[in-house]
Amino acid sequence: MLCQRCGEREAEIFLTQQQGDGFYTEDLCPACARRDQGLILGALIQVQTPGAPPLSPAQEEAIRDALDRAAPPGPGPS
Numbered sequence: 027m028l029c030q031r032c033g034e035r036e037a038e039i040f041l042t043q044q045q046g047d048g049f050y051t052e053d054l055c056p057a058c059a060r061r062d063q064g065l066i067l068g069a070l071i072q073v074q075t076p077g078a079p080p081l082s083p084a085q086e087e088a089i090r091d092a093l094d095r096a097a098p099p100g101p102g103p104s
């Protein structure tokens with residue numbers, strides 16, 4: 027099974043995420059999983075560091091992705 031992120035390498039890390047009533051899995055190769063973790067961790071440290079440069083687009087996207095996964099979309103605002 028190939029990595030769902032890059033589609034190039036064999037997936038070795040299977041993340042299970044809760045979404046609504048069910049679960050889904052995200053299959054990642056080690057490189058993509060590490061990239062995710064590194065980006066998120068680095069960005070979280072960076073935003074808490076006074077005088078640190080602003081987040082890069084890649085970091086912002088990684089955090090947005092992580093937040094999306096942590097808080098799956100609900101039924102909607104209506």
Ligand SMILES: [Zn+2]
Nearest residue numbers: 029032055058
């Ligand atoms: Zn990958």
